[in-house]
Amino acid sequence: MTTAQPRTDLDVQPTPLALLLLGREADPASERGVDCPGDLPSPSDPDLVARARAAKEKLGDKVFVLGHHYQRDEVIQFADVTGDSFKLARDAAARPEAEYIVFCGVHFMAESADILTSDEQKVVLPDLAAGCSMADMATAEQVAECWDVLSEAGVADQVVPVAYMNSSADIKAFTGKHGGTICTSSNAKRALEWAFEQGQDPSTTKILFLPDQHLGRNTAVRDLGMSLEDCVVYNPHKPNGGLTAEQLRDARIILWRGHCSVHGRFSLESVEDVRARVPGVNVLVHPECKHEVVAAADLVGSTEYIIKTLEAAPRGSKWAIGTELNLVRRLANRFAEEDKEIVFLDRTVCFCSTMNRIDLPHLVWTLESLAEGTLVNRIEVDKETEDFAKLALERMLALP
Numbered sequence: 001m002t003t004a005q006p007r008t009d010l011d012v013q014p015t016p017l018a019l020l021l022l023g024r025e026a027d028p029a030s031e032r033g034v035d036c037p038g039d040l041p042s043p044s045d046p047d048l049v050a051r052a053r054a055a056k057e058k059l060g061d062k063v064f065v066l067g068h069h070y071q072r073d074e075v076i077q078f079a080d081v082t083g084d085s086f087k088l089a090r091d092a093a094a095r096p097e098a099e100y101i102v103f104c105g106v107h108f109m110a111e112s113a114d115i116l117t118s119d120e121q122k123v124v125l126p127d128l129a130a131g132c133s134m135a136d137m138a139t140a141e142q143v144a145e146c147w148d149v150l151s152e153a154g155v156a157d158q159v160v161p162v163a164y165m166n167s168s169a170d171i172k173a174f175t176g177k178h179g180g181t182i183c184t185s186s187n188a189k190r191a192l193e194w195a196f197e198q199g200q201d202p203s204t205t206k207i208l209f210l211p212d213q214h215l216g217r218n219t220a221v222r223d224l225g226m227s228l229e230d231c232v233v234y235n236p237h238k239p240n241g242g243l244t245a246e247q248l249r250d251a252r253i254i255l256w257r258g259h260c261s262v263h264g265r266f267s268l269e270s271v272e273d274v275r276a277r278v279p280g281v282n283v284l285v286h287p288e289c290k291h292e293v294v295a296a297a298d299l300v301g302s303t304e305y306i307i308k309t310l311e312a313a314p315r316g317s318k319w320a321i322g323t324e325l326n327l328v329r330r331l332a333n334r335f336a337e338e339d340k341e342i343v344f345l346d347r348t349v350c351f352c353s354t355m356n357r358i359d360l361p362h363l364v365w366t367l368e369s370l371a372e373g374t375l376v377n378r379i380e381v382d383k384e385t386e387d388f389a390k391l392a393l394e395r396m397l398a399l400p
């Protein structure tokens with residue numbers, strides 16, 4: 001459980017919403033929705049860039065600003081380092097002199113940074129409403145209930161949980177407590193292989209994959225050669241997950257019914273459409289996309305893989321990228337000079353709306369508050385949660 005002030009109750013519907021509620025209150029058990037406790041500068045203030053620069057300079061080495069790949073350009077320009085959530089958390093841990101870690105990302109990422117940094121370092125999220133709809137799709141209560149269902153079906157002792165990095169600290173702690181590991185989109189294959197080896201009999205070991213069903217399915221089928229029939233989907237909004245005890249006993253992978261609202265928008269039609277529009281295009285997508293999209297793509301990989309692939313691509317090559325639009329636009333601009341044509345896979349705009357909550361006014365307010373000695377929007381994971389979550393993260397770091 002994380003503490004982040006202020007948080008009040010919000011009437012959350014039983015089915016998690018794909019997009020953030022832009023309300024002014026919050027559910028303390030949720031990734032989404034709290035208002036900024038301070039006076040934000042106006043977005044039209046012409047001095048915002050200068051103010052952010054001045055506050056950052058005043059803070060000097062005391063502050064380290066992390067910028068996730070999916071952030072807006074106006075925020076990324078102030079990042080000391082950019083990357084995916086795990087890389088950023090490790091970068092923060094490698095800068096112990098930085099008292100304040102300003103995480104321009106979403107809530108679960110700030111939690112991970114708090115888990116991996118020292119007690120002296122304070123992790124700050126410029127807008128507490130920047131949550132992740134996917135992480136919200138698996139709450140601690142739902143996962144505990146799922147474990148009860150697995151126990152009643154007589155399979156819990158055969159199940160090893162694997163949680164995607166994009167999950168709350170509570171879910172990471174649950175995973176650590178039950179002998180499981182965390183994975184990223186880069187090492188999901190190794191994490192699943194490791195998990196299968198943990199059971200007494202690998203042929204009967206099962207994996208509970210949280211919370212992204214698509215990454216779990218894509219890894220099992222594409223990378224491990226399993227069949228779609230080896231996977232079942234546990235729906236936390238149905239009694240017993242919508243599964244019979246027999247289905248649970250027969251399954252090799254139990255996929256949590258969660259997804260990314262950004263990557264889940266890409267469809268098979270998007271792939272067919274771009275191939276017709278851009279002859280010779282290479283389709284490169286993130287593994288959080290649906291299985292049929294991944295199956296129809298030419299290449300599949302994490303954001304770091306996408307960037308490296310485009311860096312190594314020959315001049316004149318054409319690419320359709322299936323990931324968040326801020327990153328795709330930056331890559332298209334960056335590689336335009338090298339005559340690499342980069343288009344967004346879908347015709348419609350597809351930003352991560354929660355990530356985009358962090359804007360320049362929030363960053364200015366955060367940096368100026370810190371520069372004045374006021375700690376705002378601290379994200380702090382409690383000790384017990386942190387210890388178990390760290391256990392799961394350490395298992396990931398030890399993966400072969």
Ligand code: SF4
Pocket residue numbers: 070106131132133134135166260261262263324352353354355
């Ligand atoms: S892109 Fe998807 S997984 Fe990433 S923060 Fe946004 S909603 Fe969550």
